Amino acid sequence: MAIDQQALLAALQTVIDPNTGRDFVSSKALKNLQVKGDSVAFEVELGYPAQSQIPALREALVQAARGVAGVGNVSVSIHSKVTAHQVQRGVQLLPGVKNIIAVASGKGGVGKSTTAANLALALAAEGARVGILDADIYGPSQPTMMGITGRPESLDGKLMEPLRNYGVQVNSIGFLVDKDEAMIWRGPMATQALDQLLRQTNWDDLDYLIVDMPPGTGDIQLSLSQRVPITGAVIVTTPQDIALLDARKGVRMFEKVGVPILGVVENMAVHVCSNCGHVEHLFGADGGQRMAAELGLDYLGALPLKLQIREQADSGCPTVVADPDGEVAGLYKAVARQVAVKVAQRAKDFSSKFPTITISKDS
Numbered sequence: 001m002a003i004d005q006q007a008l009l010a011a012l013q014t015v016i017d018p019n020t021g022r023d024f025v026s027s028k029a030l031k032n033l034q035v036k037g038d039s040v041a042f043e044v045e046l047g048y049p050a051q052s053q054i055p056a057l058r059e060a061l062v063q064a065a066r067g068v069a070g071v072g073n074v075s076v077s078i079h080s081k082v083t084a085h086q087v088q089r090g091v092q093l094l095p096g097v098k099n100i101i102a103v104a105s106g107k108g109g110v111g112k113s114t115t116a117a118n119l120a121l122a123l124a125a126e127g128a129r130v131g132i133l134d135a136d137i138y139g140p141s142q143p144t145m146m147g148i149t150g151r152p153e154s155l156d157g158k159l160m161e162p163l164r165n166y167g168v169q170v171n172s173i174g175f176l177v178d179k180d181e182a183m184i185w186r187g188p189m190a191t192q193a194l195d196q197l198l199r200q201t202n203w204d205d206l207d208y209l210i211v212d213m214p215p216g217t218g219d220i221q222l223s224l225s226q227r228v229p230i231t232g233a234v235i236v237t238t239p240q241d242i243a244l245l246d247a248r249k250g251v252r253m254f255e256k257v258g259v260p261i262l263g264v265v266e267n268m269a270v271h272v273c274s275n276c277g278h279v280e281h282l283f284g285a286d287g288g289q290r291m292a293a294e295l296g297l298d299y300l301g302a303l304p305l306k307l308q309i310r311e312q313a314d315s316g317c318p319t320v321v322a323d324p325d326g327e328v329a330g331l332y333k334a335v336a337r338q339v340a341v342k343v344a345q346r347a348k349d350f351s352s353k354f355p356t357i358t359i360s361k362d363s
Contacts, residue, residue: 003035003070011064012042015057019050019341024061038072040065046080047344049126049207050337054078080127082207082340084349087229088258096203097131099231099343101210101262102224106250107243108215111267112236113141114313115303115332116212119234121320122329122336124167128207131162133198134172135224136214137190138183143174147316151175152201159202166321171201187219194220198228208340215246217253225257231343232262234300239269239287247288251295262300262342264292265335269302298342300335304328 013025024030024044033042044061058076065074084098094100103116116132124130134142143149146168152160152175162169173183173193183190203209211228214220224230233254237247251261266288271280282305292299303309312322320329 003038003040003068005033005035008035008040008065008068008071009033011068012061015060015064017046017057018053019048019337020345038070039075040071040073041075042077044076044078046078048082048337048340049080049123049128051080051125051127052333082128082344085231085343085346086349087231088226091227091229093229093349094199094203094209097206097209099208100229101208101339101343102213102228102230102233102254102259103210103236104213104221104233104250104254105215105236105243106217106246106248106253107237108139110236110238110243110247111303111309112215113145113212114309114318115234115236115265115267116210117142117145117313117318118320118329118332119336119339120168120208120210121166121318122333123208123210123340125320125324125333126337126340128340129205130167131169131171131203131206131209133201133209133211134170134174135194135197135211135220137173137185137194137220138214140172140174142170142172142212144316145313145318146170148175155202159200160197161202162204169204169206171197173197191220191223194224195227208343217249221250221253222257225254225259230259231346232260232339234262234265234339235297236265236267237288237291238267239281239284241284241287243283244287244291247291248295251297260346261297262339263298264288265300266302268305271305274307298338300338301331303331303335 009025013023016023029044031043031045058078061076062074065071084093103112105112120130120132132142134140146165148163148165148170154160162171235247235250237243254261268283271282289299309319312319320332323329
């Protein structure tokens with residue numbers, strides 16, 4: 001018997017993307033549907049990396065299709081295609097980079113760099129091409145956290161090649177100066193150095209460049225926010241009132257320069273005693289969640305205050321790679337997945353689609 005294509009689409013529409021809450025048919029993620037005899041084949045194109053979820057999604061779609069009368073063999077191809085999305089008006093995209101995500105805090109000591117490293121690693125684990133720019137000129141920490149030493153090479157005499165570990169491309173001022181050297185630079189010098197790190201690195205076809213922002217809302221942060229094509233920002237805070245005060249300032253800074261906030265991560269939200277299991281909110285409870293609600297921002301989740309996280313970061317093997325199947329790695333991966341989905345839901349960048357018009361004397 002002939003397969004009713006409308007019935008087939010209706011059946012496939014019952015499968016909901018767990019990350020977006022939408023079905024693959026109405027969201028136009030389902031493409032190239034072909035029906036030949038009792039065989040059905042189609043593709044699903046995700047706008048975000050989801051390598052770990054593909055087997056379950058494929059099984060759900062296959063079972064939905066087989067529930068339609070006449071359907072025998074079902075072939076489903078699921079892949080991710082991350083595209084460039086809209087940035088601040090008047091700012092050009094960076095060559096070799098589709099999306100730049102700033103991870104900021106407004107205040108030091110809240111675990112921003114640890115969060116940035118683990119988010120980058122989580123996105124890479126899901127199949128994305130990811131880089132990290134360590135934007136903290138005065139206190140670079142990504143070389144230590146990512147377990148990388150050495151200096152960037154230049155193959156063409158113009159651009160630096162990023163260093164790599166765990167499948168992530170990294171550049172930092174920490175690679176260019178001695179480990180114990182203090183960067184006694186005024187704001188303009190630091191800003192220029194950071195601009196060079198960003199634009200004179202040969203980033204290799206990145207879906208996401210995670211920028212580990214320096215703490216505060218001063219010269220460097222403002223210049224970055226105005227001149228760097230940022231797709232969105234993630235705000236990291238602890239539940240403590242003092243940290244929340246500065247996190248709010250970071251939110252306002254990004255809002256003023258037209259950078260959307262992708263959400264708030266509440267770090268060091270709870271401590272569970274490794275000996276007795278006692279739960280204690282050392283820095284207060286739910287402060288980041290309340291701030292997100294008050295400011296109308298998405299709450300991406302809470303991460304615990306845990307010795308293991310600090311030890312793994314200090315050893316150059318962050319939690320997502322040190323314990324990829326552990327509970328904390330799962331939390332980082334959940335946050336990263338939300339960030340990627342929110343980026344995918346933003347308007348696409350079409351600046352590179354416009355033709356170049358050349359005017360000459362003879363035209």
